[in-house]
Amino acid sequence: SQTIHQWPATLVQPVGSPLSLECTVEGTSNPNLYWYRQAAGRGLQLLFYSVGIGQISSEVPQNLSASRPQDRQFILSSKKLLLSDSGFYLCAWSVREIDTQYFGPGTRLTVL
Amino acid sequence: GQNIDQPTEMTATEGAIVQINCTYQTSGFNGLFWYQQHAGEAPTFLSYNVLDGLEEKGRFSSFLSRSKGYSYLLLKELQMKDSASYLCAVMDINYQLIWGAGTKLIIKP
Numbered sequence: 319s320q321t322i323h324q325w326p327a328t329l330v331q332p333v334g335s336p337l338s339l340e341c342t343v344e345g346t347s348n349p350n351l352y353w354y355r356q357a358a359g360r361g362l363q364l365l366f367y368s369v370g371i372g373q374i375s376s377e378v379p380q381n382l383s384a385s386r387p388q389d390r391q392f393i394l395s396s397k398k399l400l401l402s403d404s405g406f407y408l409c410a411w412s413v414r415e416i417d418t419q420y421f422g423p424g425t426r427l428t429v430l
Numbered sequence: 431g432q433n434i435d436q437p438t439e440m441t442a443t444e445g446a447i448v449q450i451n452c453t454y455q456t457s458g459f460n461g462l463f464w465y466q467q468h469a470g471e472a473p474t475f476l477s478y479n480v481l482d483g484l485e486e487k488g489r490f491s492s493f494l495s496r497s498k499g500y501s502y503l504l505l506k507e508l509q510m511k512d513s514a515s516y517l518c519a520v521m522d523i524n525y526q527l528i529w530g531a532g533t534k535l536i537i538k539p
Contacts, residue, residue, distance in 0.1 A: 359519070362517070362527075377526075408472055421472040
């Protein structure tokens with residue numbers, strides 16, 4: 319069966335510091351991968367998605383970036399965090415674009 | 431623009447039935463999803479509708495009317511563990527999920 323991992327689970331970072339969140343999927347090949355952010359009381363916001371190694375689509379202009387160095391690894395990064403980057407970051411995977419998305423456990427980021 | 435509307439909060443009694451509504455306006459339609467999200471946790475998939483009608487899965491059922499841009503999630507025999515937020519999401523013409531803000535369901539004994 320497929321499993322999706324995210325780490326760390328929680329993170330507290332100062333403004334201006336860098337960020338690296340990692341997501342890995344097990345039990346499937348060439349998944350579609352997604353990064354979402356969830357702010358309190360709001361719907362999930364799609365940040366990036368990837369249909370293959372090295373292929374990244376950005377949905378929202380921001381100071382975040384994503385990379386997919388391996389088939390089942392998806393990384394979310396920032397060079398300098400802003401207060402507005404605080405939120406619950408979720409990684410998800412699907413078999414194809416039209417299929418159900420399954421979420422990892424998430425990373426709660428607080429920027430102070 | 432694209433929009434998903436669902437009530438912010440609902441309250442129901444243990445053992446009862448509750449219906450959570452979702453209306454949508456999107457660019458194209460490739461299916462509607464319902465997810466459950468407990469506080470502090472990730473969303474988990476509940477149901478998928480792409481054709482009009484009712485899909486039943488145990489205590490949970492989901493209904494879709496594409497002509498009305500409307501869906502509902504029906505939860506029967508409510509249990510305390512059903513206290514959670516329920517997220518409605520529609521897949522648009524570009525295969526991207528458009529998410530509602532979620533309905534927080536409070537179950538009282």
